[in-house]
Amino acid sequence: MQRRRVIALSAAVLAAAVAPGAHAQAGYPDKPITMVVPAPPGGGTDLVARLYADLLSQELGQQVIVDNKGGGNGNVGTAIVARAKPDGYTLLMQYSAYHSANPALVKELSWKPEDFTGVAMGAIAPHVIVIAKKVPADDLKSFIAYAKANPGKLNYASVGAGSVPHLGGVMLNKAAGIDLVHVPYKGAGPATADLVAGQVELMVVTPPSVSAHIRNGNLKALALASDKRHPAFADIPTTAEAGLAGYTLDGWFALFAPAGTPQPIVDKLNAAMRKIAATDQVRQRASQLGTVLVDWSPAEMDAFARKEVAGWGKVIRDNNITID
Template identity: 45%
Template sequence: MRPFLWLATLACSLSVLGSTAFAQDYPAKTIRLVVPFAPGGAPDIVARGIAQQLGTRLGQSVVVENKLGAGGNIAYEAVAKSPADGYTLIFATTGIATNMSLFKARRYDTLKDFSPVTQVTSGPHVLVANKTVSAKNVRELVAYAKANPSKLSYGSSGNGTILHLAGELFNHKAGVELLHVPYKGASLAQTDLVGGSIQLMFSDVASALPYINAGTLRPLAVTGKRRMPLLPDVPTIAESGVPQYDIEAWFGILAPAGTPQPIVDRLNREIRATLAAPELQQRLDGLGQVVVGSSPKEFSDFLRVEVAKMAEIVKASGIAVE
């Protein structure tokens, strides 16, 4: 028995030493940061800002690769099945938590197939109304919606997206029936909102702000727990009479499960330092995103809460995506 225990201990020690040595040489080549959305959107903008700074700090190129399709599932699955060597990372959004409940046919598990590195940012959306809507605040909106079920419509970037779920959570918590109109992208929904084809939208702040400043769209409330510096006079939905309403978009970086912990820790340390860069901070502020920069353990715990939270919203709303 003693020789067996000695061999087992030796094997474990060699494995740890090998992992540490591998991490000391990391990175020795280009790192891919996969983004599950098209170029030009907020996830892509933030990812490219981080990639540029991170590459400088690591002394290797960090290349952003946009891999679209299936609500992000194509990108998430591809990274989950990549070698666990730290050279392929995923720039994840709230969808990686939501998809666990939305897509039964997905071929990855958010909580089992990834090594969380860090949550990058978090930021609320803003509920905006076309100027023809009579409601000046959420209380008036709820009162009108209850008296006129399905008369008000809200647009989103597609079924199962964070903009859709924000509306379904509002329906559930406020006890109303806003009609959901899915689009093939948030910009298309926003165009129809400005034109009056739909009345409401849960929009990212950066896209809505020019219309708010021009008086074309009216901000009714923000979706997070606290008010935003960009819109200090706009209350949260919860403080506007819809208790326990809270949903935010967030970005994070994960590696394939099994990535050596020294590499995960190195990436975490360097990415958190990157987030402190003034030029990146300014870019994030303009997008309405707040820097988080959590530890791997904190991000892992956060993901578990988000997966459960999104599952509850999906179940309550009856959303089904094939």
């Protein structure tokens, strides 16, 4: 009898200790959620975040607030979420280069990829090579010829040193045998604005940032750095079709939570993201932006992210790429 009482008392104590956390998970969310975007408004990461935020608010029954925390090549906003309480109320809509390239580029990074757990993929975007309207070229071959005739005189914009557009420019120089000068910006918004204004000549960027400018003729799209054309830009040739075989470049925008976030919360967020991504509304908008949607579990998202960190680290080391 005494032994039974001890066991019962132990079970009661354990239940009391576990109950608050379990109740918090069961009732999640019971207050607004902040989705940090580590970039200024107007770029691809911001657009994808806002594509999901309002619908997540409806799906979860709590407001999802997009909070732009640009600066430090994405590291300011990323570090904020890395240090946040892992309770599901502070999330990160992350851009691929910030997550995958910065660990190999920044010696004293205030966060590491292991500080996060993957929740869901927001969108994958093949990069497009776009040039300013003033540039005297209408296709990739003629631009390469123009660039070869003007070595070191043409500039390419990026959304920050170490970003995929920066690395894509390095790879374009190497693949095409040209010498474009890198001009880093603090996000896709200001970079695109200067490209439209003709302050720089070229950018390799994800379609969401420039799709409207391509359609209205403010920018000229030379090629999609992908193995196949995108339905929303069916008239834009792939790089192989445009004469630069082997040059492909994908970017992505994914939702992460701080490491240690309870799995039931991660699973609930993942289910909500995947449900939203399956709607006609989001599929049509994602296609208009030139992105591709994938239906991944948290485990699949995590595995992909780890592979990306390893792959981009190798590219950076093999090409001796450093932050300007």
